[in-house]
Amino acid sequence: MNFVELILTVCTLAQPAACDERKLVFESTTGSTSNCMMQAMPYIAQWCGEHPQLTVTKWRCARPGAEGDKI
Template sequence: MIRIIAVLCRLASPTDCHEQIVTTSDFADVTMQSCLMGAPQLAEWMAQHPGERLAAWRCTIGSRVDGRGA
């Protein structure tokens, strides 16, 4: 499973940023290549969260978010 971890900043406070896993079961077909290119699903997710700006994202493999995999 590929997980997309986004760095999101609030539009009202641009220095207030946080990381959030944006991967859901809808992302089951995300490949590492499509993730690195900015998975189209990420744009859909951002459209549902208009109060935040995407500052960056990273792709990880497995269920853990610390980069060590499952």
């Protein structure tokens, strides 16, 4: 199995300057980050529907653990 990490930068609707990152891991057929870029939109749309109080301002793909965690 190949996994890819989708990293979302999200901000609250009440305080647009209050932003944070959320990481979603999903299975990818190839495990490539470029393939993730093409497959990401349905995952982002689903996440947005489940979190209506937040808005996604940007997103990127990475291999799981490659970007580490915020300190």
